[in-house]
Amino acid sequence: MTRSTAAYKEAISAVGNTIEVLLFKLTGDQLYGINVFKVKEVLPCPPLNSIPNSDDSVPGCAHIRGQTIPVIDLAQAAGMGELTDLEDRFLIVTEYSRSIQGFLVYSVDRIVTLQWSDLSKAPAGVGEDNYLTAVAKIDEKLVEIMDVEKVLDEVNPVDEEIQEDIVPxxxxxxxxxxxxxxxxxxxxxxxxxxxxxxxxxxxxxxxxxxxxxxxxxxxxxxxxxxxxxxxxxxxxxxxxxxxxxxxxxxxxxxxxxxxxxxxxxxxxxxxxxxxxxxxxxxxxxxxxxxxxxxxxxxxxxxxxxxxxxxxxx
CATH class of the missing domain: 3.40.50.2300 (Response regulator)
Incomplete structure (x- = not known):
């Protein structure tokens, strides 16, 4: 599954009111979601090459369409345990914060269209260590929208230094x-x-x-x-x-x-x-x-x- 430029343009008129969410599973039956606009494609997990001295949640890198991208085991990064049998798992290739990476997930469910009003903020009391930005109910099931930025920051922290000549x-x-x-x-x-x-x-x-x-x-x-x-x-x-x-x-x-x-x-x-x-x-x-x-x-x-x-x- 790939996301074309035309599809993005066609969605312009709807973005202010709706969001398309890709649903997937990490472990068990719990459904998670990420914004489809950040997804470039979804494919069966290809063979991975190991990366020396990488984070424990990075099982390797994949070569996709002439590009080498890091692969992050989303379940392990979120503290749910390492995914196994990678040949049966799926890769969600995404573009976040100017970088392209693949998220390894157990399975991919489907894409749903939601009103922004359908999303609620993460429940109070879950603490700052959770990986949720919002929740939504779909077909009477609670879907957790993941804070992918938190995952990426923990796996590969952003350099936050400001150059001396930028600010007077x-x-x-x-x-x-x-x-x-x-x-x-x-x-x-x-x-x-x-x-x-x-x-x-x-x-x-x-x-x-x-x-x-x-x-x-x-x-x-x-x-x-x-x-x-x-x-x-x-x-x-x-x-x-x-x-x-x-x-x-x-x-x-x-x-x-x-x-x-x-x-x-x-x-x-x-x-x-x-x-x-x-x-x-x-x-x-x-x-x-x-x-x-x-x-x-x-x-x-x-x-x-x-x-x-x-x-x-």
Whole structure:
């Protein structure tokens, strides 16, 4: 099964309301899911070549269509035990955060189309060590949407260092009176963005989805806060349960109490699909996850444009 460019374009009009989820199993009968837009293809697991000194959850690499990609045993990475009989297992080839990798799974079920409103945030009490971003009920069964970004961060951590010449010293050492708003359903992604803001000496406020963020902004505005002057910018994920990033951007830009705040849609999705929907939603820009230098540069630009003390030469 492969995903064509035409299929992505055809889905543009529906993305603001629906999400296609690929269902699969790791162990037992529990169903898990990931966003189809991140899936390049699904195929029986090919022969793997071992990678010296790799993480325990990486059984090897596969050669697929002229490209060598790392393969991650998703069950083992999530603490469920190592998959065996690999010739009977399946490989989900994905593109996340500018990299291509294969996720080894026990079996693949089917693709379902859900409303974003069908997804609920992970249940309270599961703790930060879980690998869930959302849950949904399908055919009376609970499906767990996996936080793949958390898996990738643990297997192959992202370099979060910012180059010295990216952010002017004045911004790094300024006492900022405005904040950065971070919206993402992945705890790992929120922490990554927050660490960039922290290094720039900018305080941040976080929300777990678009509705959570909109509720915060609405309440703050009702309490008399001038949010257009109190928030430098918003860095917002796209695929989130409850309210996605496109919908959040559209609603935020329609409210004069905070419609001057620049919005960056920040996602592991990429390509023409996002660029077209960014314009449609009213967001200011799209940036593929996660490149700390590019993110820091964009934030710096907003600081200067919105009244920071740094002036361009």
């Amino acid at each position: 010293d004045e911004i790094m050492h300024e006492e900022h009176d405005r904040k950065l708003m971070i919206i993402d359903d992945s705890a790992v992604a929120r922490k990554q963005i927050k660490r960039v803001a922290d290094k720039m000496n900018i305080e941040s406020v976080q929300a777990i989805n678009g509705q959570d963020a909109l509720d915060y902004l609405t309440k703050q505005a009702a309490d008399g806060h001038n949010l257009n002057q109190e928030i430098y910018a918003v860095v917002c994920d796209i695929e989130m349960p409850g309210m996605d990033g496109y919908t959040f951007a559209t609603k935020a830009k329609a409210d004069e109490r905070f419609n001057q705040i620049p919005i960056l849609l920040h996602s592991s999705l990429g390509g023409v699909l996002n660029e077209e929907l960014v314009k449609k939603s009213g967001a200011n820009q799209f940036l593929a996850k996660f490149e700390p230098n590019e993110l820091a540069k964009w934030i710096s630009t907003q600081v200067v444009a919105r009244g920071g003390t740094v002036e361009e030469a």
